[in-house]
Amino acid sequence: xxxxxxxxxRVSKSYGAAQPAxxxxxxxxxxxxxxxxxxxxxxxxxxxxxxxxxxxELPDQGRILLEGRDIARLPPHRRGIGVVFQSYALFPxxxxxxxxxxxxxxxxxxxxxxxxxxxxxxxxxxxxxMGDRRPAQLSGGQQQRVAxxxxxxxxxxxxxxxxxxxxxxxxxxxEMQHEIRGLHRRLGLTMLxxxxxxxxxxxxxxxxxxxxxxxxxxxxxxxxxxxxPADAFVAGFVGENNRLPGRLRALADGVCTVAxxxxxxxxxxxxxxxxxxxxxxxxxxxERVVLDAPGGLPATLAEALFQGDHIRLRLALPGGAEMVAxxxxxTRAVPAPGEAVTIGWQAEDARAFxxxxxxx
Numbered sequence: 184x185x186x187x188x189x190x191x192x193r194v195s196k197s198y199g200a201a202q203p204a205x206x207x208x209x210x211x212x213x214x215x216x217x218x219x220x221x222x223x224x225x226x227x228x229x230x231x232x233x234x235x236x237x238x239x240e241l242p243d244q245g246r247i248l249l250e251g252r253d254i255a256r257l258p259p260h261r262r263g264i265g266v267v268f269q270s271y272a273l274f275p276x277x278x279x280x281x282x283x284x285x286x287x288x289x290x291x292x293x294x295x296x297x298x299x300x301x302x303x304x305x306x307x308x309x310x311x312x313m314g315d316r317r318p319a320q321l322s323g324g325q326q327q328r329v330a331x332x333x334x335x336x337x338x339x340x341x342x343x344x345x346x347x348x349x350x351x352x353x354x355x356x357x358e359m360q361h362e363i364r365g366l367h368r369r370l371g372l373t374m375l376x377x378x379x380x381x382x383x384x385x386x387x388x389x390x391x392x393x394x395x396x397x398x399x400x401x402x403x404x405x406x407x408x409x410x411x412p413a414d415a416f417v418a419g420f421v422g423e424n425n426r427l428p429g430r431l432r433a434l435a436d437g438v439c440t441v442a443x444x445x446x447x448x449x450x451x452x453x454x455x456x457x458x459x460x461x462x463x464x465x466x467x468x469x470e471r472v473v474l475d476a477p478g479g480l481p482a483t484l485a486e487a488l489f490q491g492d493h494i495r496l497r498l499a500l501p502g503g504a505e506m507v508a509x510x511x512x513x514t515r516a517v518p519a520p521g522e523a524v525t526i527g528w529q530a531e532d533a534r535a536f537x538x539x540x541x542x543x
Contacts, residue, residue: 186251187212188373189236189341194245194255196231205231207397209245213341218367218374220384223394224420229377232394233343236375238262250340260289265334265342269349271326273318273333279305280314283333290337304332307366324355331366344376348383360386381421385409393417414454415536418466425472425506427465428538431457438530441465445502447480450530454537462538467528469495472508474515476527482506484518498526 189212196206206228213219221229234240236247238259247255254262265286273282280301287297305311308328318326327347334342344363348356364387367374378384384391385405392402393416401413412418419426429443431453439453441463451465473479474496485505486497494517496508508526510517518524 185215188215188217188250189213189375190246190248191232191236192246192248194232194235194242194247196228196235196240196242204397206235206242209399211392211399211402213373213375216371216373217389218364218372218376218387220376220378220388220391221394222378222381222384222391222421224379226396227394228397229379229394230345231397233345233375233377236341237264237266237343263337263339265337265339267327267330267334267342267344267347269346271318271330271350273326273329275318277317278314279310279316279318279321279329282318282329283314283336286333286337292337300336301332304336307335307370308332308362322355323351324359327351327359328362331363335366335370335372341373341375344374346377346379348378356383363387385421391421393421395420412534415464415466418534418536422468423507424466424468427467427500427504427506429463429465429535431459431461431463431535434459439535441535443480443500443502443504445500445504447501449480449533450528451533451535452531453535457535457537463535464538465533465535467533469507469509471528471532472498472506473527474508474510474518474524476525479525479527482524482526484520484522484524486520487517498524 191209191211194206194209195204197204221232223229235242238257242255246253283301283304284297287300305314308331310325310328348359351359360383376387388405390402390404391408393400395416401408401417408421418424427443429441431439432442432448433440434453437452439451440448441451442448449465457463480500482498482500484496485499488495492512494510494512496510498506498508500506
C-alpha cells in the first residue's frame, strides 16, 4: 500500500486547562487523491483538525506529516495548502480573476503564467467568462466556485474545505456537492472536507471520519459508516435510527436476541464485548423495519405522513416505546391510525450496543 499523503500522529489540542481537550490523540491517514470528510457535531474537533492542518492553530502534542514532512510548526504560507471557507473570503475590491490570481502573485509567479493558470482554474469551475466581474455581481454558488478556483490555482497537495456550502440554500447546496465531487474525480485532488451535515458527507466522501468530543470514533467508507457503525454514537449521529433499550438474552456467532424492556424479543448483530445478561441498546434504521412480519413485535400505528417517495410511520410499542418505519409509496395499503400491526427486521439489519457506551 502506498504511504499516505497526509498523516496525523497522536495529535492533541486544548484551549485551556479548564476546558476539555478539543482534540485528543488523533491518528488519521489521508490517501493521495482521496476525499475524506470530517463529520461530527459542534465541538467534536473537526474544525480544530482542519485549523491545525492549515497552520492557523498549533498542536499541543503530535505530528502532522504531509508527504513525509512534519509541518505541524510551519506557518500557513509555507505549507502550500489550499483552503475554502464557508464565508468564501473573496476580496470585494478585486475582480474574479484578481481574486483567483492572488495566491499566485503572493508566490511570485510571473504575470503571463498567472494569466494562463487563472484561465485554467476558472474553466475547471465552469466560470470562464466571469473573470472581469466583482464578487458582488455573482450568485452564492458562483462565489463558492471562485473560492474553489483560488484554492486550487497554485496546485496544492491538499485542499481543505471548512463547511463550504453552509451558507447556500438546499437546492444550490446539492448542486455544489455534485460540482465538488466532479472536480475531485476529474482532477484527482486530495480533499479534506469538514461538515456537520450527514447527508452531505454520505454524498461526497470516499471515506468519512466521525468525531465526537475531540476523539475519532470511526473511519470508513460511507456505506460502512451507515450499515456497520462502530458504536451507538455513530449509529445515532449518521442517519436516523430507532433506539430500543433491552438486555441481551442469547448470543451465537455474533447474532443475538435482545429482550426489550417494553416486552418481546428482537434479533440483532451484537457489538464486540457484549455478553448475555448485559444491558444494551438495539438500533435499527426505519427503512429496515418491516410491517406484517411473521412472529414480529405487536405495535399500533400512531401516525402516517406522506413524504414524497415514502410514507413515514410512527409506531407505538407496548411499554410506551415508539419507533419509526419508512414504507415506499405504493408497496402496500397504509394502515389507518390506531390499527394494530406487527413489525420486525432481519438480524443483520439491526445492531445491539452497550446501553452506556464506554468513553475513553
